[in-house]
Amino acid sequence: MKGVLKSVAALACIAVVCAALIVVVSLFLPKQTRTFEYGEFLGDSTAQFEEVDLMTLDADLREEGATKLTAVYKAVSGAAAGGVVLRSEAVTKYGSMEMIVGVSKDSKIVKVTAQVLKNNSFYSYPFVQENYDKFVGANPLEMKPSDLVSSTKATATKEAMLRAAGLAYKAGVALTGGAVDAPSEEVVATRDYFSKKVVAAAKIQNLDAVLAAHVTAYSVSLEDGTKGYVFVDTKVYHKFTVTIPNSGGVQPDEMTSNDANGTFYLSVTGVGITVGDGATKFAKIKTDGNANDKVFYPAATDLLEGKTVGKITVADYNGIIGAPSDALDLGAPNFSGATASGIGLVKNVNAMTEYILPYLASVRTGGGV
Amino acid sequence: MDRVKVKNTALGGLTQNPVFVLVLGMCPVIGTSTLEAGMILGVATMAVLVFSNLLISLLRKLIPDKVRIPCYIVLIATLVTLVDQFLGHFMSPDSYDKISVYVALIVVNCIVLGRAEAFASKNNPLYSALDGLSMGIGFTVVLMIYGGLRELLANGTLYGASIFGSGYVGIEMFGKTPGGFILLGLLMALFNAVYAAVKSSIEKKQKKLPIELHNDVTDTQVSMPDSTRGAETPTENAEEDNA
Numbered sequence: 001m002k003g004v005l006k007s008v009a010a011l012a013c014i015a016v017v018c019a020a021l022i023v024v025v026s027l028f029l030p031k032q033t034r035t036f037e038y039g040e041f042l043g044d045s046t047a048q049f050e051e052v053d054l055m056t057l058d059a060d061l062r063e064e065g066a067t068k069l070t071a072v073y074k075a076v077s078g079a080a081a082g083g084v085v086l087r088s089e090a091v092t093k094y095g096s097m098e099m100i101v102g103v104s105k106d107s108k109i110v111k112v113t114a115q116v117l118k119n120n121s122f123y124s125y126p127f128v129q130e131n132y133d134k135f136v137g138a139n140p141l142e143m144k145p146s147d148l149v150s151s152t153k154a155t156a157t158k159e160a161m162l163r164a165a166g167l168a169y170k171a172g173v174a175l176t177g178g179a180v181d182a183p184s185e186e187v188v189a190t191r192d193y194f195s196k197k198v199v200a201a202a203k204i205q206n207l208d209a210v211l212a213a214h215v216t217a218y219s220v221s222l223e224d225g226t227k228g229y230v231f232v233d234t235k236v237y238h239k240f241t242v243t244i245p246n247s248g249g250v251q252p253d254e255m256t257s258n259d260a261n262g263t264f265y266l267s268v269t270g271v272g273i274t275v276g277d278g279a280t281k282f283a284k285i286k287t288d289g290n291a292n293d294k295v296f297y298p299a300a301t302d303l304l305e306g307k308t309v310g311k312i313t314v315a316d317y318n319g320i321i322g323a324p325s326d327a328l329d330l331g332a333p334n335f336s337g338a339t340a341s342g343i344g345l346v347k348n349v350n351a352m353t354e355y356i357l358p359y360l361a362s363v364r365t366g367g368g369v
Numbered sequence: 370m371d372r373v374k375v376k377n378t379a380l381g382g383l384t385q386n387p388v389f390v391l392v393l394g395m396c397p398v399i400g401t402s403t404l405e406a407g408m409i410l411g412v413a414t415m416a417v418l419v420f421s422n423l424l425i426s427l428l429r430k431l432i433p434d435k436v437r438i439p440c441y442i443v444l445i446a447t448l449v450t451l452v453d454q455f456l457g458h459f460m461s462p463d464s465y466d467k468i469s470v471y472v473a474l475i476v477v478n479c480i481v482l483g484r485a486e487a488f489a490s491k492n493n494p495l496y497s498a499l500d501g502l503s504m505g506i507g508f509t510v511v512l513m514i515y516g517g518l519r520e521l522l523a524n525g526t527l528y529g530a531s532i533f534g535s536g537y538v539g540i541e542m543f544g545k546t547p548g549g550f551i552l553l554g555l556l557m558a559l560f561n562a563v564y565a566a567v568k569s570s571i572e573k574k575q576k577k578l579p580i581e582l583h584n585d586v587t588d589t590q591v592s593m594p595d596s597t598r599g600a601e602t603p604t605e606n607a608e609e610d611n612a
Contacts (some may be wrong), residue, residue, distance in 0.1 A: 011439055012441070018446070025454065029455070
């Protein structure tokens with residue numbers, strides 16, 4: 001018994017001394033400063049940085065949905081002192097990507113770069129310098145995917161860039177003593193909350209082709225005193241197949257028979273407004289996708305603006321824009337791909353109008369699906 | 370101080386090379402794929418080896434035999450934590466991110482615990498520190514050669530600098546684990562073949578020498594590892610040294 005106690009006491013003593021040693025050394029180690037390539041992000045390659053403990057940041061500055069900060073470095077010397085460099089990671093179903101954002105001491109973005117960490121599909125495209133330049137001096141929280149250049153084609157990639165840059169910017173502004181402007185309207189739901197609900201709603205309606213949807217909603221008071229909701233940046237991703245015959249028609253210049261056939265992804269972005277009774281109409285609508293823009297009838301979206309929410313059939317759609325060849329001057333009377341993409345667009349619009357916006361309206365007004 | 374023992378201890382990193390002879394600590398070795406990583410990890414391991422051997426040797430009479438292994442692990446873990454803190458403070462974040470997982474694994478690296486148990490617990494602090502240094506140098510050199518070769522074959526670079534030019538198409542396999550195993554096996558075979566040839570040559574010379582000279586050579590010769598891997602020749606005189 002005495003031997004056991006002696007052994008335990010010896011072990012405990014060693015453990016205590018070792019723990020004390022670690023604490024003392026960590027306390028007396030000089031505050032870490034280092035110079036590395038991140039100086040370029042603040043325009044000062046000689047800047048010295050200290051690493052910021054992420055746990056000292058508020059939870060919403062560390063993480064937001066599928067986006068999180070992975071490292072923050074604060075410049076402590078030189079002209080850039082007070083600025084921060086932030087690394088943030090965004091995860092999508094197509095992979096994950098990282099943005100490195102430099103925020104100067106006066107809370108402005110100085111430099112941004114991006115890299116793909118994991119690529120699950122063809123949806124990840126090489127990022128271009130022009131996109132990084134778009135962020136400089138801008139507020140990523142106010143940017144839309146369409147603000148980024150088209151060479152980063154996939155909407156998911158653009159969104160991931162915006163999310164990652166937005167989170168980094170928000171944290172950067174907070175760390176440099178600035179303030180992020182809050183929306184003037186009350187935010188009634190988060191993007192992620194609605195995303196899950198909307199996809200669930202689409203599945204309930206057997207609309208499996210809707211891959212995902214993203215929504216940000218704000219409450220508004222209309223001029224007549226009616227309370228309503230504005231659904232900003234409502235997106236529906238729709239998968240559809242285009243088959244273009246190789247003969248019997250003129251192909252658009254930019255397309256070949258190889259890349260014109262296949263499965264495409266189309267998204268519809270709409271700004272809807274709904275009032276208390278759940279009636280919703282489009283204030284604005286546009287399309288985006290991974291194939292040639294001509295396939296997606298950008299002109300048609302203008303014609304859909306102002307239409308009240310309701311089912312729009314293919315016939316209605318053709319009625320709105322006329323025959324595809326006439327309306328869009330594709331020069332291919334039997335260009336079946338155009339029709340197919342038109343159907344894709346209509347189905348996509350239908351998904352938004354028939355299921356999603358009413359669903360959101362019903363959720364906000366207390367109704368059910 | 371026993372000259373022969375000092376010599377044998379100092380040559381331990383070669384004659385009892387942790388990677389090629391004792392085959393210990395293979396996890397961090399396989400994880401090393403660049404010259405820089407090999408150098409940093411090797412130096413970190415060497416620092417832990419030297420100080421753990423020193424501390425354990427100093428405390429060997431105070432540590433109860435029944436709890437010696439947990440005590441060694443606590444001491445080693447403390448040293449690894451300190452080394453990790455220093456590396457984290459002085460390395461670039463990207464380099465540290467790549468290496469930090471392996472630094473933490475030094476705690477359970479068989480070399481460190483093996484030397485503590487086989488050598489430091491039986492020898493005085495001076496020999497123990499020397500053993501740690503020798504083993505650490507042996508480990509570091511192997512890691513640098515191995516990491517450098519992998520980097521060269523896989524990327525055509527050495528310490529990040531292009532060696533074969535931009536036209537070089539790397540052998541991707543050597544950057545991955547299977548290629549790492551193959552290269553390690555080849556290096557191990559090469560080392561042991563050269564070592565056996567050198568030993569054989571020394572033995573032949575010994576047979577030709579007169580008795581007097583023969584004894585001198587025997588004192589300085591290097592010895593191949595036997596089945597008692599991890600055990601050390603110098604431990605035979607441990608009791609004398611302790612006294």
